[in-house]
Amino acid sequence: MTADVHLVPEPEAATLTKTAPAKNTPAKNVLAKNASPAAVAARAEAGGGRYDGLRAGLAQLVRKPVFLLALLYVLFVVVSAFAPGLFTNQDPIETHPQLAVLAPSLDHPFGTDYYGRDLWSRVLHGSALTIQATLIALGIATVAGLALGVVAGFFGGVVDALLMRIVDVQLAIPGLLMALSIVTALGYGTVPVAIAVGVSIVPGFARTTRAEVLRVKTLPYVEAARAAGAGWGRVLARHVLPNSWGPVAVLAVLDTGVAIIAIASLSFLGFGAKPPAAEWGTLISDGRDYLITASWLSLLPGLFVALLVLSLNHISKTLQELER
Amino acid sequence: MAILRRFGPRARHRSAVTAFTIAGVVALAACGGGGEPASSGAAAAGAPKTGGTLKVSFFPDNPTFSCIDPFQVYWIEHRTIIRNFADSLTDQDPETGKIVPWLAQSWEISADGLTYTFKLRDGVTFSNGKKLDAQAVADNAQGWIDTVKATNGAAFGASYIQGLTGATVVDPLTVQLTLSQPNSSFLQATSTTNLAITDPANFARDPKTRCTGEGVVGSGQFVLDHYTPKVETVLTKRPTPYSWPSELVENSGDAYLDKVVFNYVGEDSVRTGNLVSGAIDISWPRNPFTVQDTTLIERSGHAVEKRPLPGVAYTHFANTSPGRPLADPEVRKALYKAIDLKSYAATIFGPEYPVVGGVFNSTTPYYEDQSAKLAYDPEGAKKILDAAGWTVGEGGFRFKDGKQLLLDYPITQFSAGPELVQAQLKVVGINLSLRPLTPAEQTTYLPQGNYDLTSTYFTRANPGALQFIINPEVANSKALATRSASPEAIADTQALFAQALRTTDEAQITKAYADLQEYLIDEGISFPLFERVQTAGVSSHVHGFAFTSESFLRLNDVWKDNS
Numbered sequence: 001m002t003a004d005v006h007l008v009p010e011p012e013a014a015t016l017t018k019t020a021p022a023k024n025t026p027a028k029n030v031l032a033k034n035a036s037p038a039a040v041a042a043r044a045e046a047g048g049g050r051y052d053g054l055r056a057g058l059a060q061l062v063r064k065p066v067f068l069l070a071l072l073y074v075l076f077v078v079v080s081a082f083a084p085g086l087f088t089n090q091d092p093i094e095t096h097p098q099l100a101v102l103a104p105s106l107d108h109p110f111g112t113d114y115y116g117r118d119l120w121s122r123v124l125h126g127s128a129l130t131i132q133a134t135l136i137a138l139g140i141a142t143v144a145g146l147a148l149g150v151v152a153g154f155f156g157g158v159v160d161a162l163l164m165r166i167v168d169v170q171l172a173i174p175g176l177l178m179a180l181s182i183v184t185a186l187g188y189g190t191v192p193v194a195i196a197v198g199v200s201i202v203p204g205f206a207r208t209t210r211a212e213v214l215r216v217k218t219l220p221y222v223e224a225a226r227a228a229g230a231g232w233g234r235v236l237a238r239h240v241l242p243n244s245w246g247p248v249a250v251l252a253v254l255d256t257g258v259a260i261i262a263i264a265s266l267s268f269l270g271f272g273a274k275p276p277a278a279e280w281g282t283l284i285s286d287g288r289d290y291l292i293t294a295s296w297l298s299l300l301p302g303l304f305v306a307l308l309v310l311s312l313n314h315i316s317k318t319l320q321e322l323e324r
Numbered sequence: 325m326a327i328l329r330r331f332g333p334r335a336r337h338r339s340a341v342t343a344f345t346i347a348g349v350v351a352l353a354a355c356g357g358g359g360e361p362a363s364s365g366a367a368a369a370g371a372p373k374t375g376g377t378l379k380v381s382f383f384p385d386n387p388t389f390s391c392i393d394p395f396q397v398y399w400i401e402h403r404t405i406i407r408n409f410a411d412s413l414t415d416q417d418p419e420t421g422k423i424v425p426w427l428a429q430s431w432e433i434s435a436d437g438l439t440y441t442f443k444l445r446d447g448v449t450f451s452n453g454k455k456l457d458a459q460a461v462a463d464n465a466q467g468w469i470d471t472v473k474a475t476n477g478a479a480f481g482a483s484y485i486q487g488l489t490g491a492t493v494v495d496p497l498t499v500q501l502t503l504s505q506p507n508s509s510f511l512q513a514t515s516t517t518n519l520a521i522t523d524p525a526n527f528a529r530d531p532k533t534r535c536t537g538e539g540v541v542g543s544g545q546f547v548l549d550h551y552t553p554k555v556e557t558v559l560t561k562r563p564t565p566y567s568w569p570s571e572l573v574e575n576s577g578d579a580y581l582d583k584v585v586f587n588y589v590g591e592d593s594v595r596t597g598n599l600v601s602g603a604i605d606i607s608w609p610r611n612p613f614t615v616q617d618t619t620l621i622e623r624s625g626h627a628v629e630k631r632p633l634p635g636v637a638y639t640h641f642a643n644t645s646p647g648r649p650l651a652d653p654e655v656r657k658a659l660y661k662a663i664d665l666k667s668y669a670a671t672i673f674g675p676e677y678p679v680v681g682g683v684f685n686s687t688t689p690y691y692e693d694q695s696a697k698l699a700y701d702p703e704g705a706k707k708i709l710d711a712a713g714w715t716v717g718e719g720g721f722r723f724k725d726g727k728q729l730l731l732d733y734p735i736t737q738f739s740a741g742p743e744l745v746q747a748q749l750k751v752v753g754i755n756l757s758l759r760p761l762t763p764a765e766q767t768t769y770l771p772q773g774n775y776d777l778t779s780t781y782f783t784r785a786n787p788g789a790l791q792f793i794i795n796p797e798v799a800n801s802k803a804l805a806t807r808s809a810s811p812e813a814i815a816d817t818q819a820l821f822a823q824a825l826r827t828t829d830e831a832q833i834t835k836a837y838a839d840l841q842e843y844l845i846d847e848g849i850s851f852p853l854f855e856r857v858q859t860a861g862v863s864s865h866v867h868g869f870a871f872t873s874e875s876f877l878r879l880n881d882v883w884k885d886n887s
Contacts, residue, residue, distance in 0.1 A: 093747070094747065095671075095743070095744055095747040097667050097670065097671035097744070100671055101615075101616065114614070114616075114671070114672075115671065115741075115743055115744055115747070116671075184762060187762065188760055188762065270760060274757075274758055274759055274760055275735070275742065275743050275746075275758045275760070276743045276746060276747075276758070288591070288593060289591070289592045289593040289614065289617075290593070290614075290616055291593055292593065292596070292597060292600070292620055293616035293617065293619065293620050294616060
């Protein structure tokens, strides 16, 4: 479980100052360019030809088949999450005791579980729950992280010190442990798990946003806006926020894989949706008693999740390489 | 008829003696249906070898009550451990249910059923060298009574000594236990691990300290070395000679094994894997092995031993508080017809698995088969629900006055196959809502009544076991007991229990228990789900494996050929 590693912000991001704006991590700049028009616009002063660069980048991407495969797989999972019926006509809940624990076959691509339920259908229907939970978690992390980071970075001083010390404390607690204690307090279910994971990845987002805000707020156009008489609220909403959230959006994409793994871990531990609904982690966990005798019950859903996270990581890695 | 010969010549005791002999015969007849052979022959593997360490893996230790003190323990696995370091006054034959001599060579029960006179075996000592004589037994009896007082009746053994008022020493080898009211299950109680005789000095300590195993000294073949809650319990061979097993054991001398290590393993698959890989010698799960695990163990050349645990089967009990869906007797009637016990047993535990036939497991004395009343009949269930005004609505579930027929079903680590029950009930339109409990909720859901259907069981080779679930006066969970039925029905069952217990008339006992078993199904009080079979994966290197009458592990004859 590498969640806590990802939750620690890069040191550069945390120590960014107005004298070193260029030292932002290259990955973020690149991703910002591709992922967010606002961030691209923020760098408009860097010169023309930016659409050429984008086009060249896209052309390069098309020439990478693994990247395309990864992208297709992610798209497939997302589509299956919202319309599992497109890929299976089996009921994920109906039991067929006479068909229990069948090995994968044409009728049952992932085999059947110990109640004779079609595992492929359960994995696809599980996508919906897990993807929902991931979106909620990222939503919470983004909104809360942005708000905390902007307030801390923009106002500085005591507010900054106070908020950042709280974030420090949060960062000191391993993400999964924190998620565990939150979900124990909230109760079991998809939404509590999503909230727990979301809250536990907030610190990374807050740190990144703050660093970006610290950079942006010293830029000439912000000074110009203030000199022109704009109030701090207007400066914050119109100038600082739109120009700071690019890296956060990028972080959100990067953290999707982390969130998926964290959510699957929690549902593996039994905190997820109540049966008979199945999240990916629950499916893996349900099959673990049969690892020797019917290994596909755990391994195939596990492979499904692993491929998704690998694909997400590969996509972000490829985007990062584009820069070089 | 060995018991008859051992008894005193006084004719007036004959009737009681005969009664208990009949009890054995009745139990034998009852066992004919479902009982498996209780021991695997040691003969096939040649002469027993001595030495070696036996490693046994158990289900996780009790999360709420870590205890190894015989009188206070209810955890089945710990009763297995206790059986091997502490002896009881009597023993019970697993095949016939008959009570046979152990520490007591013979006994007499007075005609009024209030006085039990035990003649003890001579020369028995505790593992610390102290004598196990009449005084020690009398002190134990006093210790039990004191423990019940000290724990406000919470000590589990309280249920075994109902009515016991004290003990008197007649001579160094004769002790008399007196009861205030007859208790027909008391003689069986003296054969259990809960009334095992320990060094009376033990009772000087408070119940909590005793739970840690400190100072718990028995007269068994093994000695309790240490108990580390949730990690392991270790028994070592008794250092001094042992020569007083019951007649149910082949090895009349010292233990063959030097040491027995019991550890607690959470994952079923790990326990099975340990056995198959040779890391342990016996894998001892709580719920029976799955079909796949049984196949795996047998394919690896090891054996799966099994025997139904006597006592209450894995049974659902309803929350019949007013306003709850199961307060409606018609819904409870439909519930019996809606659950397909046969397909449940076959799916979860395999096609060979016995189908539960009543509130008791088939190895329980006085067991009466009720399968006809538990037959699967979904059409019948639908008819009953239709007639009771529950009509099919959205999602195929039934509604009455706009309220869905939804049963709240908490699930814990003891649950087995809840999703299958859910699917079966869905067929007739009942929505069984499964709710995994947080550790905090596991201790509060019963007292708070946050359930419609919950499951429990209880192991004891006597139908009196059921009292401790559904008789609010002595129940483990009074909340569950009072909600399990209407006050009138509870009074009726209490009366039936009284008829069975407060007598020495065998015919009356048999009739009262038969009536009781029928009543519990007719009134919709208990909903058996599966027969609890104690399965054990036993390595091919282990010989002399045996179950006790309560389906615990008996190590007297066990030896290893690779030690």
